[in-house]
Amino acid sequence: MKHLNRNKLTAALTFGVLSAVGACYAGDNLKDNGNMKEEKKITQTAGKDNLGSFAPDFAHYNDDVLFGENWNNKDISLKTRTIITVTSLMSLGITDSSMKYHLENAKKAGVTREEIAAVITHNAFYAGWPRAWAVFNLAKEVWRDNAAADPASAKENYARTIMFPVGEPNTAYAKYFIGQSYLAPVSASQVKIFNVTFEPKCRNNWHIHHAKKGGGQILIAVGGRGYYQEQGKDPVEMKPGDVINIPANVKHWHGAAPDSWFSHLAVEVEGEETSNEWLEPVTDEEYARLK
Numbered sequence: 001m002k003h004l005n006r007n008k009l010t011a012a013l014t015f016g017v018l019s020a021v022g023a024c025y026a027g028d029n030l031k032d033n034g035n036m037k038e039e040k041k042i043t044q045t046a047g048k049d050n051l052g053s054f055a056p057d058f059a060h061y062n063d064d065v066l067f068g069e070n071w072n073n074k075d076i077s078l079k080t081r082t083i084i085t086v087t088s089l090m091s092l093g094i095t096d097s098s099m100k101y102h103l104e105n106a107k108k109a110g111v112t113r114e115e116i117a118a119v120i121t122h123n124a125f126y127a128g129w130p131r132a133w134a135v136f137n138l139a140k141e142v143w144r145d146n147a148a149a150d151p152a153s154a155k156e157n158y159a160r161t162i163m164f165p166v167g168e169p170n171t172a173y174a175k176y177f178i179g180q181s182y183l184a185p186v187s188a189s190q191v192k193i194f195n196v197t198f199e200p201k202c203r204n205n206w207h208i209h210h211a212k213k214g215g216g217q218i219l220i221a222v223g224g225r226g227y228y229q230e231q232g233k234d235p236v237e238m239k240p241g242d243v244i245n246i247p248a249n250v251k252h253w254h255g256a257a258p259d260s261w262f263s264h265l266a267v268e269v270e271g272e273e274t275s276n277e278w279l280e281p282v283t284d285e286e287y288a289r290l291k
Contacts, residue, residue, distance in 0.1 A: 003110060013275060014080055015086055019277055029273040030096040041072055042067055042071045042072055042078075043067070043068070044062065044063045044066075044067035044068070044071075045063055046062065046063065047059030047060070047061075047062030047063040048060075048063055048235050070170070076083075078109050079106075079109040079110050079111060081109075082102065082105050082109045082111060083106060083111060083115075083119055084269050085102045085105070085106075086099070086102050086103060086106055086119065086120075086135070087119060087123045087127075089102060090120070090123055090127050090131050090132070090135050091126065091127040091131075091197060093122065093127075093128075093131055095131065095134035095138065098136055098162040099135060100138045100141070100142065103116070103135075103138055103139055103142045104142050107142055107143060109143055110127070113139075113143040116139050116143065116186070117136075117139070118179075120132050120135050120136055122137065122197065135203035138220075140160055147173065154199075154261075155182075155199075158197075158223070158224065158261040161223055161224075162222055162223035162224075162264070163222065164184065164186060164222055164223075164263065165184040166182045166184060166195070166197045166263070167182045167184025167185075167193060167195060168181045168182060168183065168184070169181075169182055169183075170182055170183040170196070173204075174202055174205070176205045176269055176278045177198075177202060177203070177205070177255075178201075178202060178203055178204075178205075178255075178281055178282065179198065179200075179201050179202025179203065179255075179256075180199045181196060181197065181198050181199070181202055181204070182196070182197040183195070183196055183197075184197070184281075186265065191267060191268070191270075192267075192268040193265055193266070193267050194265070194266045195222065195264075195265055195266075196263065196264055196265075196266050197223075197261065197262070198224075198255050198256035198261065198262045198263070199225060199256060199261060200256050200257070200258060200259055200260055200261060201255075201256060201258050202255050202256050202262075203227075203253055203254065203255025203256065203282050203287065204253055204254060204255055204282075205253060205278050205280060205281045205282065206231070206251055206252065206253050206279040206280055206281075206282060207251070207252070207253065207276060207277060207278045207279055208249060208250065208251050208252075208276070208277045209248050209249070209250075209274065209275075209276055210248065210273075210274065210275045210276070210277060211248035211249065211271035211272060211273060211274045211275075212271070212272045213271055213272040213273075213274040214248065214269060214270055214271030214272060214274075215248035215249075215269055215270070215271025215272070215274045216245070216246050216247050216248040216250075216269045216271070217246040217266060217267065217268060217269060218243065218244070218245055218266075218267040219238070219243065219244040219246065219264045219265070219266060219267075220242075220243050220264055220265040220267065221239055221240050221241060221242040221243075221262070221263070221264055222240055222263050222264060223240055223256075223261065223262065223263035223265045224240075224256065224260045224261040224262040224263055225237065225238070225239055225256070225257040225259075225260040225262055226238045226254060226255055226256045226257055226260070226262030226264065227254065227255060227256075227257060227290055228244045228246075228252065228253075228254040229253055229254070230246075230250055230251065230252045231250070231251040231252065235289075235290055237257075237291070238254075238262070238264065248269075248271060248274075251279065253282050255282070257290065258287075258290060
């Protein structure tokens with residue numbers, strides 16, 4: 001990290017003091033693009049709107065000085081100011097809705113999930129562990145969409161909800177799936193059992209488990225929500241605990257619901273002259289009919 005020069009250090013300290021004694025509402029025009037000269041000017045009327053007649057001096061200091069002058073000072077970036085505000089409030093033990101508001105402002109100014117986690121962790125050693133826990137709970141809500149957008153994080157979060165391992169990417173059969181699936185062997189002897197996990201919207205192609213005698217497959221849902229469909233029949237919704245017995249020589253597909261991860265155990269049923277035939281993908285039009 002670059003060393004702060006005297007002007008930047010002075011601006012940071014001044015801003016921290018003002019942030020600690022006043023409620024800051026930075027609005028929706030927060031965005032730090034790395035060039036402080038291009039940041040939009042922050043305007044504020046909350047003081048005048050709420051306290052203009054009751055405490056006009058305070059309203060003036062809040063709107064014209066704290067925001068009109070201090071927030072628009074260019075010696076430090078807007079992103080840095082939002083971080084200072086969060087750390088100031090955390091140090092004071094303010095972990096109510098105003099803290100959440102400033103966390104949202106920090107996110108708008110470009111603070112990432114990884115950065116805010118590092119900021120809170122660092123400040124925990126100075127402001128206290130309980131306060132860090134309180135701020136982390138708020139930050140998790142604010143940056144929740146980032147976690148959902150991160151496939152690795154989404155997978156880790158989902159894995160905590162099921163008792164079987166998610167496994168590794170199902171690369172060997174990837175060409176027979178739309179979307180990402182994962183495969184984890186549960187039993188490799190006597191009866192072969194695999195845990196198959198589908199990301200939201202992932203499904204396998206239409207396929208058939210052929211057998212001259214016996215054969216077929218059993219699906220046992222163990223997490224999330226998904227669907228199974230035989231050709232010519234309506235899709236069947238699957239939730240944890242549901243069991244599907246798939247006869248041999250029946251064309252079918254299975255996969256996740258559009259808005260949910262899904263895992264099922266796949267139990268291979270022994271039979272004579274067994275083989276799998278992979279067919280065409282489930283089209284978007286077919287899949288869009290699911291609820």
